[in-house]
Structure formats: C-alpha cells, structure tokens
Amino acid sequence: MxxxxxxxxxxxxxxxxxxxxxxxxxxxxxxxxxxxxxxxxxxxxxxxxxxxxxxxxxxxxxxxxxxxxxxxxxxxxxxxxxxxxxxxxxxxxxxxxxxxxxxxxxxxxxxxxxxxxxxxxxxxxxxxxxxxxxxxxxxxxxxxxxxxxxxxxxxxxxxxxxxxxxxxxxxxxxxxxxxxxxxxxxxxxxxxxxxxxxxxxxxxxxxxxxxxxxxxxxxxxxxxxxxxxxxxxxxxxxxRRLEADWVQARGLRNGVISTLVEKKKRAGSPFGAARVVAKSLLLLAASPVRGLARLLKTGSPAIALYPIHVALGRVLAEFGYANEQYRQPEKN
Missing domain, CATH: 3.90.550.10 (Spore Coat Polysaccharide Biosynthesis Protein SpsA; Chain A)
Incomplete structure (x- = not known):
C-alpha cells in the first residue's frame, strides 16, 4: 500500500x-x-x-x-x-x-x-x-x-x-x-x-x-x-457498552466534557471560571433529587444514576480528571 x-x-x-x-x-x-x-x-x-x-x-x-x-x-x-x-x-x-x-x-x-x-x-x-x-x-x-x-x-x-x-x-x-x-x-x-x-x-x-x-x-x-x-x-x-462500569465511565466523561466546553466558552468573561465551578457544585447538590425523580419515572437505577455521574464528572474536571475512554480502544 x-x-x-x-x-x-x-x-x-x-x-x-x-x-x-x-x-x-x-x-x-x-x-x-x-x-x-x-x-x-x-x-x-x-x-x-x-x-x-x-x-x-x-x-x-x-x-x-x-x-x-x-x-x-x-x-x-x-x-x-x-x-x-x-x-x-x-x-x-x-x-x-x-x-x-x-x-x-x-x-x-x-x-x-x-x-x-x-x-x-x-x-x-x-x-x-x-x-x-x-x-x-x-x-x-x-x-x-x-x-x-x-x-x-x-x-x-x-x-x-x-x-x-x-x-x-x-x-x-x-x-x-x-x-x-x-x-x-x-x-x-x-x-x-x-x-x-x-x-x-x-x-x-x-x-x-x-x-x-x-x-x-x-x-x-x-x-x-x-x-x-x-x-x-x-x-x-x-x-461491552452495556456493562455498568462502561456506562458509569461514559457519564463521568460527559460531565468532564461539559465542564471543559463551558470553560472554553466563558474564557475571558468576568468570573467565568468561578461561574463554571458554581454551576458544577449546584448540579452535584441537585443530582440526588434529579436521580430520584428519574428512578420514579423510569424504574431504572442506571438512568437514575446518570445525572449523579455527570455532576461528579463536572466537579472532578476541576481537579484535572480526564476519562480518556478512547485511549484503550479494546475497552471501548
């Protein structure tokens, strides 16, 4: 070739x-x-x-x-x-x-x-x-x-x-x-x-x-x-993508991405970084309630946990956490 x-x-x-x-x-x-x-x-x-x-x-x-x-x-x-x-x-x-x-x-x-x-x-x-x-x-x-x-x-x-x-x-x-x-x-x-x-x-x-x-x-x-x-x-x-650890990792990853994208969007604006952190903390505080509402609506624990995983990912991104799911393709 x-x-x-x-x-x-x-x-x-x-x-x-x-x-x-x-x-x-x-x-x-x-x-x-x-x-x-x-x-x-x-x-x-x-x-x-x-x-x-x-x-x-x-x-x-x-x-x-x-x-x-x-x-x-x-x-x-x-x-x-x-x-x-x-x-x-x-x-x-x-x-x-x-x-x-x-x-x-x-x-x-x-x-x-x-x-x-x-x-x-x-x-x-x-x-x-x-x-x-x-x-x-x-x-x-x-x-x-x-x-x-x-x-x-x-x-x-x-x-x-x-x-x-x-x-x-x-x-x-x-x-x-x-x-x-x-x-x-x-x-x-x-x-x-x-x-x-x-x-x-x-x-x-x-x-x-x-x-x-x-x-x-x-x-x-x-x-x-x-x-x-x-x-x-x-x-x-x-x-593989239906296993609990993969779905959890994807939720955390989506939270990390959400924070990183929002940080870029607010870069240069007054108190931009602080506003991103505040939003992440509010979402984390609200996530158990949102999860419970989803559980009552769908009966699915996996769907109920998703907003909690996303909120955790948003907060973890502030500490440098990055879930690179594509780094090891055989696990994706």
Whole structure:
C-alpha cells in the first residue's frame, strides 16, 4: 500500500479512477479504526444512497500501523466501486482523524457545498444524505444533526434505548440551540472555511467531546443549527457498552466534557471560571433529587444514576480528571 501523496500527517493511499472533484456537491467523511468488517458495511450503505446529488467519500484510516480498514476498502476505491479518496491520518486520535478528513475535503474538492460525517460502526438509511441536505436547505441551517439509533446485541438489551447515553437529544425536526455529536452530521462548506483550524481541539483526542466543543464554538460564531429526525443512522452497540462500569465511565466523561466546553466558552468573561465551578457544585447538590425523580419515572437505577455521574464528572474536571475512554480502544 504505497501513498499517492503525503504531507507528513496525511497520506492519500487510494483514489477512485476518473474522480471529477469539481462536480462533487457533498463530501461524506468516514473515520475508521480497527473495524474492517464494519466499515465495509458502512461504506455499502453510503454507496446505496438515493440522491441525485453528486457525492464523494473520504475514508480516514486512523490506525497507521495496522491499516485493517484501509486494506479492506482499498479495492473498492481502486475499482471505482466507491467515488472518492482513502487517506491515512498518521496522528492517532478521534480529533486528529476528523481534522484530517475535513482538511482533505477542502483541499481536494473545491466546489462542495456540504460535508457529512458518519462513523464506521453506523449504517445509513437509504435517504440519509438527501434528508440531511434537504433539512439544511429547508431550515436555512449551516449545521444539521440527526439521530444515531442504537442497535443492541439482543432483545433483552433494548431496555437501554431510553438511557441518556444512547438516546438522541431531540425527537422532532427543526431549529435547535445546540448539537453534541459529529456521529451523524452535515455542515456547509462555510463552516469549515470560517472556523479556526485545527477544527477539533486535540485536547479531546482520546476523551471524545472535541465535536461537542466544535459545535458549541460554531453556534457562538453565529451558525444556525438544526435537527433532522428523519436522517437516521443505525449504530451498532457492542455488549461491552452495556456493562455498568462502561456506562458509569461514559457519564463521568460527559460531565468532564461539559465542564471543559463551558470553560472554553466563558474564557475571558468576568468570573467565568468561578461561574463554571458554581454551576458544577449546584448540579452535584441537585443530582440526588434529579436521580430520584428519574428512578420514579423510569424504574431504572442506571438512568437514575446518570445525572449523579455527570455532576461528579463536572466537579472532578476541576481537579484535572480526564476519562480518556478512547485511549484503550479494546475497552471501548
């Protein structure tokens, strides 16, 4: 596997023949890390999109040593089964992969209107891309998010569907004030040309939350956000993510991310840091009551514990705690 070109951090290792980069309207970026079988399923769902829009794929391999995803997908690009590029992002980490893909899209496709994101454990409905683009145009939104519908390993696990870790933040399409995940996302080209690089803050590389921080900053910059409930992706949930310690760690991590994102947002404002601490302490004090209310409503101890874990994570972040769940991928 010999690179076509490289800038030291990104190598292009495959390009579909006769790729008309000038005609591409939508670029779909797909980061992948050690999921060769799953990423092929993801790519097949993109290839089968029902849309008249010209789109291309940028597949971002983030395991520069193993290259399992790249080796699995290279023939698809070289034969022209998939339109687009396959690149290797040599710097490991969630944020590094996204940044590499978005920079490559800007460099290689000079006229694209939108850039979409789907992860390598997700499968797109056949109208996913058209739904996202249509929502952006209908709602005059620069950034549109959609639901990541969890697919659990068995019927007994479906009780987790309403847990905040797995449930989508919205249930209806329309303008929203905040988006939190890049796992199902569409952005206009202007978002990337106006936002400062690196797009995702590398401090979140192995924790996650770089997307939440980026979307928060984009909203602060004046970009309109929207939700498209019809643009569904189906996310495979491994059994590991249903274990109590993983769910607890994710709640703590979400609390840490909340504090870090809010600190950046309030940086430079009078008493900004103190206000973040005060909010965290108030949330911690209120969390047992909020947890009890959730327990009475849902009957689920796991759902009841979630606001307590988030509040603890917010406070622990003040002492430098960082739960880097992506640092050891085999445990994630």
């Amino acid at each position: 010999n690179p076509i070109s490289t800038d030291g951090t990104v190598s292009i290792v495959a390009r579909s023949p006769d790729l008309d980069t000038e005609a591409v309207e939508v670029v779909v970026t797909v980061p992948t890390f050690r999921r060769p079988d799953q990423v092929l399923t993801t790519l097949a769902s993109i290839r089968n999109q029902k849309t008249a829009r010209r789109f291309a794929i940028v597949l971002i391999e983030n395991d520069a040593e193993g290259l399992a995803g790249a080796r699995a997908a290279t023939p698809l690009f070289e034969r022209g089964d998939l339109p687009g590029l396959l690149i290797v992002a040599h710097q490991r980490g969630n944020c590094s992969a996204y940044n590499a893909g978005w920079r490559t899209a800007l460099a290689e496709f000079p006229r694209f209107r939108y850039i979409a994101v789907i992860d390598d454990d997700e499968i797109a409905d056949h109208d996913w891309l058209e739904q996202l683009c249509g929502a952006a145009e209908r709602l005059d939104a620069a950034i549109v998010g959609g639901p990541q519908v969890p697919v659990f390993p068995d019927a007994a696990s479906e009780k987790w569907a309403t847990h905040p870790v797995f449930a989508p933040p919205y249930r209806e399409s329309g303008p929203v004030k905040a988006l939190y995940s890049s796992g199902n996302l569409l952005m206009s080209r202007e978002v990337l040309t106006r936002m400062e690089q690196p797009f995702l803050d590398l401090r979140f590389n192995f924790m996650g939350g770089g997307d939440s921080d980026f979307l928060s900053r984009a909203a602060e910059a004046g970009f309109r956000l929207a939700w498209c409930d019809e643009a569904k992706l189906r996310e495979t949930i491994p059994a």
